[in-house]
Amino acid sequence: MDWDDLRVFLAVARAESLSGAGRSLKCDAATVGRRVGRLEEGLSTKLFLKSPQGYTLTDPGIRLLPHAEAMEQAMGLAEEEISGQAGKLTGQLRIGAPDGIANYLLPQICKRIAEENPELDLQIVALPRVFNLSKREADMAITVSRPTAGRLTVQKLADYQLHLAAHHSYLAAHPEIRSRADLKDHRIVGYISDMIFDKGLDYQSETGAERVALASNSVSVQMQMLRAGAGLGIVHDFALPFAPGVVTVLTEEVSLCRTFWLLRHADDRRSERLTRVAEMLGQGLRAEVARLEALAAQGLTISE
Structure with missing residues (x-):
């Protein structure tokens, strides 16, 4: 079984399309299709099913996948050894x-x-x-x-720490925050709830906020909202040195570790x-x- 053909097989399996595989392999989709066809002909079996959604593995393709991945790993290690690059970062x-x-x-x-x-x-x-x-x-x-x-x-x-924070201009223009209960009178900046892709990013339940008035799926956008004086939000402590004017509040009551x-x-x-x-x-x-x-x-x- 030719390693070059297996390399093409892996690219299609991962990209689920000939064009996507071609981009990763730096060749055109037609070439990828011919290489897949050659491999399937040599094995006398279909490895992919084509549908409007793309290319999906057949049962034989699923069985071949771990063997192709193992060969990919072995080839990578062999290249490191033969080229003398083992231990060198290139x-x-x-x-x-x-x-x-x-x-x-x-x-x-x-x-x-x-x-x-x-x-x-x-x-x-x-x-x-x-x-x-x-x-x-x-x-x-x-x-x-x-x-x-x-x-x-x-x-x-x-490990890293996160706290509730706001720009000093926002704090100066809004009611004083002395306890978590006071947050109900303030505008909260945070994540779009249905776009939270990792449970570790769900801060709303820990702050007790009932509503996120200004939301984004991006931490950087949230920080820019805070720098603009838009409201209060949970921020990484390590990001604060990059945000002049943004200061923490309720550090004892709202303190997160991730x-x-x-x-x-x-x-x-x-x-x-x-x-x-x-x-x-x-x-x-x-x-x-x-x-x-x-x-x-x-x-x-x-x-x-």
Whole structure:
């Protein structure tokens, strides 16, 4: 069985379309279709069913998938060894993450990793959803809830704190906030409830707010609302140094702790390259969270 044909098979299985597979393989859809046909002819079986929704695996295709993934992993490790790149950070690596960590933490951390590893290309994909590592949407992903299912390697990265906050201009123009009960008289900024993709992002129940008047699925948009003096919202302490004028309120009554988890596909656990990047991400993230939370505690901001 030809590895190149299996590589095409994996791309179609993950993209669920010939065009999507072609983009990842950097070739046209017609070529992908011919390669799939050649593989199916060689195996004397159909591996995909075509429908208006795309290409889905048949039962034989489902049975072939784990073997193709195992071969992909073996080929990757073999390339590292043969090329002498084992332990060296080179090539491209994609990290999927919620936009809070992607905006306020990963840029600094990835900058340091890139400076130490000039031949490594890092990509940060910030999307408000859970990444599918089985479809290779990313090499690793960061979440705020520990998954309980799937073939994953899960690593704790760091704990972080969140508090209720508002811009001083909003606080000056609205009734004083002395207890959680006073929040009913204030406009709340937060997530769109039916677009919360991770239970760790559901803050409303913990604040006791009955209504979110201004909502977005993006942490960055919520922060901009707060900076504009639009209302009160839950913010990451590590984001406060980037938001001059936004200050915490009710810190004793409303205090949340969450955890960042790093996810990798279980088949990648033998990759020294990915393991080293994971270690660097963990060390960098813990240090950066501690640095920024210390600045926030002192009421300091980051100068441009």
